[in-house]
Amino acid sequence: MQAHPPYAIVVHGGAGIWSGQPEAEVLDGVRRAAAAGLTRLADGEPALEAVIAAVCLLEDNPLFNAGTGAALNSEGEAELDAGVMVGEGLRSGNVAALRRVRNPVLVARRVLEATPHVLLAGDGALRFARAQGFEDYDPVTPERRADRQRRLAARDPDERLPAAAEADTDTLTRGTVGAVALDARGGFAAATSTGGLTLKLPGRVGDSPVPGAGNCAGSHGAASATGQGELMLRFGTTRAVCEMLAGGHQAQAAVATVLARMGSVFKGDVGLIAVDRLGRMGIAHNTSAMPHAFAGARLALQARMRG
Secondary structure (H helix, E strand, O other), X not given: OOOOOOOEEEEEOOOEOOOOOOHHHHHHHHHHHHHHHHHHHHOOOOHHHHHHHHHHHHHOOOOOOOOOOOOOOOOOOOOEEEEEEEOHHHEEEEEEEEOOOOOHHHHHHHHHHHOOOOEEEHHHXXXXXXXXXXXXXXXXXXXXXXXXXXXXXXXXXXXOOOOOOOOOOOOOOOOOEEEEEXXXXXXXXXXXXXXXXXXXXXXXXXXXXXXXXXXXXXXXXXXXXXXXXXXXXXXOHHHHHHHHHHOOOOHHHHHHHHHHHHHOOOOOOEEEEEEEOOOOEEEEEOOOEOOEEEEEOOEEEEEEOOO
């Protein structure tokens, strides 16, 4: 009889600059998220339950740029992107530019489970969320309002577009959150959620709700990306990682190789996490920090700011 693979989970809280944030609280946030997912895996639940549990906690934590505390667009609104994907059947559900919900990742899950679609966006996504029982919720925090106002005041009045600059050195800069997991049955799942770029144009959609860009799961592994979403959209970042995992590469080699390949083409923030068929974990980023946590059946829970 073939032995079951060891279950494992990896979460990230976003690649970027975290020097202005309370490191102990940030690490506690990703540690708690990973622990929540690990509990589901240890109880024999599917990988999807684990990544959803982890990402919901990160969305509810205002230290992270997802759900409550998400970045605000040029009009002062939080437009939320989130995606989930399951390796079996390559099933995926996603929402983009969704406003006024507490946990966009849960709405993305409902897209996967209750519709034949892969992605709902904007007003249509909001109408779907309300029809599914998701109540009105304002995810905007005072800190994010103040951050937006400060950036507006510092911006060149002649700037053509209100979107955030590619190179952002603000200490509140922090990216997408995500989780990847392997369950005891050998199934994979990934979940990713973000508020996107501060001062982004209304309607801008990043990589998180696009399968193969910011979020991917297959039969050989799962990956989640963070950083400058336009780069992941152009490169197909997480699909590239999953293709390497399918080719027999270990998770760490896969994320490191894809990060290097992207670096040869683009300049910009990128972070990656992955898990492979043997429960091995991959963590890589080109930013000063990417809070993350990981654990498994054979590995005690650990949380780090840098990979």
